[in-house]
Amino acid sequence: MTHNGLFVGLVTLDFLYGVSEYPAKNQKVVASDYTVAAGGPATNAAVTFSYLQNQAKLLGVVGHHPVTELIRADLTQQNVILTDLDPTRLEPPAVSSILVTPKTGDRTVVSINAVKSQASVESLPENCLDGVDIILIDGHQIPISQHLAKLAREQEITVVLDGGSWKPGLETVLPYIDYAICSANFYPPHCQNQADIFAYLYDMDILYIARTQGDRPIQYRSPNREGEISIPPINAVDTLGAGDVFHGAFCHFILQSSFVNALTAAAEIAGRSCQSFGTRQWMQ
Secondary structure (H helix, E strand, C coil): CCCEEEEECCCEEEEEEECCCCCCCCCCCCCCEEEEEEECHHHHHHHHHHHCCCEEEEEECCCCCCCHHHHHHHHHHCCEEEEECCCCCCCCCEEEEEEEECCCEEEEEECCCCHHHCCCHHHCCCCCCCCCCEEEECCCCHHHHHHHHHHHHHCCCEEEEEECCCCCCHHHCHHHCCEEEECCCCCCCCCCCHHHHHHHHHHCCCCEEEEEECCEEEEEEECCEEEEECCCCCCCCECCCHHHHHHHHHHHHHCCCCHHHHHHHHHHHHHHHCCCCCCCHHHC
């Protein structure tokens, strides 16, 4: 069954380079491979959701700049419908430079978030929630996310949080979240460990919480169950975007399965994405 998903947040242009070693100060290295693709947490999640035979719509700030054509072309190829929340913006979009070491799968990312490109609620298209089954919010567009999450709660549309890291203002969005899927780098104010994080989110009335830890077990809590899910071992080539892929896959599986089963299936898809270079090759 095909579902409709709305993904809200950061849209970047990613330049990825495969290197045998990281350059030292004032050193130049020749890349063994490279690729260019649209990126950002919500963006990669939308691409994954689309790959799993769903309809994905992406809300973010792209603007009117020659570089944005590369973003638009990639998303069109991935069957993701992009809605630009600031089409008159003349500044270039956020560009990420990423170095990946295929031998270990490690990556180093230099990027910019959406602090300088926050869209206003007035920029939202009318009826943007029509037909939507699930919304994913990555925290990079706080005013937009808070507004949409509140509307979604009123319309009984499932809302998922990609908690990659804590972002100021996120506390205004959390009361409307159904599923919080957080990374090991997600620390709300005054939280020091997993117990603190889960307690903080539970106090926000979020009943389904999970915390991913790379290749370590996923920790989760639901109203009637809590525990860990083991991650199948893989030979990682590139871990870039693995969390984003996980979230996009989770949005697909949670619409047809239980919380634990959706987490398990999403982990398998994310693991597959780590076994090839870049954020697109695993789908070919």
